[in-house]
Amino acid sequence: MGKHSGMSTALALLLSAGMACAEEPASETSTLKESAKAAVSSAISAGKNLLGGASEGVTEGRESAQGADGALIISQLDQLDGKVEVKLLKVEAVEGNLSALLGFKNLTDKPVRLINLWQNGALLAIDQDDYSSNLVPGIDNPDEVTVPPKTGVRQKFVFQGPVEGPKSLRLWGKDFSVAK
Known part of the structure; x- marks a missing residue:
């Protein structure tokens, strides 16, 4: 039961935060929206950098593995x-x-x-x-x-x-x- 009650508590906190946002003045809501937008943007940017790094890693791996024959x-x-x-x-x-x-x-x-x-x-x-x-x-x-x-x-x-x-x-x- 402890596992489900923890999820329920987290869900309740998210819902109450959402309701609190709905009751806040427009300026605070837009600030929260901007914060959320910035967080999502950062996550997407980090994901792109991670994928770019992975692609570079694959190329470096191919270069070292395929160069084993001296090529x-x-x-x-x-x-x-x-x-x-x-x-x-x-x-x-x-x-x-x-x-x-x-x-x-x-x-x-x-x-x-x-x-x-x-x-x-x-x-x-x-x-x-x-x-x-x-x-x-x-x-x-x-x-x-x-x-x-x-x-x-x-x-x-x-x-x-x-x-x-x-x-x-x-x-x-x-x-x-x-x-x-």
Whole structure:
């Protein structure tokens, strides 16, 4: 019975606080509303920061785990510099979608692994009117690409179509036009 009476007491306190608020002057009620709004806002902000931290933790975890084979792990644009050359080799319409062939050349003497390609629009197709298209879900679009040392690999990606007159592919915020 002690468990239920504690819940009843808490409920009674909440109800009486609510009634007390209803009897208070408007200025105090608005102050309470502002306090509640601030508390909820803080909770949402803390939740977003927590999720952001969790996402960063997952990336760091992937970087350390997937680097166990000695590969250099790349998960953002600035890490490409001096390590990987990216080229958009070919684009074509396929079954109402856009198929794009990307070339990744490893400039180092270690394997290089690009990860999180599905995450937050890391890889987008951009059309002539500057509208973007995401990767098609459910198709064999890889979330990562491993490039052996001192060589390159070609990797196909399929974007939601139709993409009329594709202008470029955007990888981590940098646009790559079709190689000439």
